[in-house]
Amino acid sequence: MTMSRSNPCISIIIPTYNRPHLLPRAVKSALEQTIDDLEVIVVDDGSSEPVVLPEYPRLRIIRQSVNRGTAAARNAGAKAARGSYITYLDDDDQLLPQMAEVSLTALANTTLPQPVAVLSGLEVVDLNGNVTQRRIPPTLPRGKHFFLEEIEPEQSFLSKQTLMVERELLLGIGGYDESFSSRVHTEIFLRLNPVCSILGLPIVTYQMFVHEGSRISRDPSLRQASFNQLLRKHGAIFKAHPKMFADFVYKHALKSYELNQKRAAFLSVLLALRIHPTYTLSQITESFWHSLSESTGRMLTEPLKSN
Incomplete structure (x- = not known):
């Protein structure tokens, strides 16, 4: 699938693995943003059956021959992206229509120390379609350590999925650490916030769906191994x-x-x-x-x- 626009402002990257029944909803929400200056990249991380989607001018599919994990899929998407900014969408979730526009507007008007990445609010939706949680991220200037700083009680660090960041900045800090199977969001924010301000918006732009399928974040063995790996890699930051x-x-x-x-x-x-x-x-x-x-x-x- 080809793109008609060579240098879009935003690339929305959707890693996917063996979820053909959930993926179309995520892709649809990415394509239905209120701005047109974007591309959507689906990274098929070695699914048993290759991803097949209807063709759209702003949609590309990248297939990896073997399953390499979410960190590797995210990096592959970032390297292939043509946008100045990138954001990610899990294949079992969806964006609200204003996500890209709200994020770009906030980045254009912020007075935080540059460079700046943005997080917005996230809703958790249960099996019956009811919103059970609403998570609003904090704002932290460059030089802080995201999720190790004290924040207001009504704020939450658990909205990392909504990150919009400059592509070159993300790749410049090494992208996602592919040695991690879980805790990939937590790990990269420990490297991102020291060199980049995080602007938190009190606007919900992302919906995380509870479903009967698996999530890597809830796999007991992967969570435990990556937890220990995280403490080893960033021990000095934690102790501070x-x-x-x-x-x-x-x-x-x-x-x-x-x-x-x-x-x-x-x-x-x-x-x-x-x-x-x-x-x-x-x-x-x-x-x-x-x-x-x-x-x-x-x-x-x-x-x-x-x-």
């Missing part, structure tokens, strides 16, 4: 933010417990307690600790804190 480091580890413990990784959850709680005991004790609930302790055979005789 002990309170938020403990918060990050404790939230990992909660998710591990939810995914039935009880031992990993228990060890993560212990690590959080070592990093910042006062903060961790203020977050942990007695019922969660007792439940976790019982499941690992390490029940404590004294409650961690009073009700």
